[in-house]
Amino acid sequence: MQDNTQPYVYNNVIEIEDAAASRRFIANVFMWMFVALGLSAGLAWIFGHDITLFKLLVDLETGQRTGLGTVVMFLPLAFVLVMSFGMNKLNYPLLIVLFVAFALAMGLSLSFIFAAYAETTIAGVFITTSVVFGVMAVAGYITNQDLTKFGSILTMLLVGVVVASLVNWFMRSEGLSQIITYVGVAVFVGLTAYDVQKLKRIGSGMEYGQASTKKMAVMGALTLYLDFINLFLLLLRLFGGGRRSN
Secondary structure (H helix, E strand, O other): OHHHHHHHHHHHHHHHHHHHHHHHHHHHHHHHHHHHHHHHHHHHHHHHHOHHHHOOOEOOOOOOEOHHHHHHHHHHHHHHHHHHHHOOOOOHHHHHHHHHHHHHHHHHHHOOHHHHEOHHHHHHHHHHHHHHHHHHHHHHHHOOOOOHHHHHHHHHHHHHHHHHHHHHHHHOOHHHHHHHHHHHHHHHHHHHHHHHHHHHHHHHOOOOOOHHHHHHHHHHHHHHHHHHHHHHHHHHHHOHHHEOOO
């Protein structure tokens, strides 16, 4: 009898340890994500409401971006590329510095929305995004269904959205823009659940506290942050009825 029950007890212990490690890892991921969102939201609000600071990004007479404004628009992408391709070479403190710098750069680029949309629209869309993101994050965490195959499909759709967006940059088709927006919303809603499940599995296979685990938590926070921000911007485009008139 003892020989029959011992493997069962051992397996249960391993599962509990994995679940505990996964919860700690996910908590760390969301902690860094919320830090980044807070930094971005705070800086966006400051620049969006201080005309002196906003003039550094936009020429109010012409409505065109300044040189700094143009740099700010592409700076977050530069940070993402450096962090993604250099993660294995970057130490943990430097990765944190880059992550914080990325969040601040995103905050600067997001300040433009205050000139384009009414604050009530921005607030309403932010709340909507938070609810949708939260529901899908919970769904991705608790579901027992393997979302891997859906992740591959969503990734291909995301590539299609990016390509279509680049094409529409030149075509400027309102109809195509609407299609891209709806598909984009669906993609990032699905990616939220997929990414959370993927991070849960990553966390369950790691020993919490190791440098590599901490770095993976930061990169996981970056992934979820991008899911949230892209979903927010796409929904803002959909609910743009509060768009300011120039």
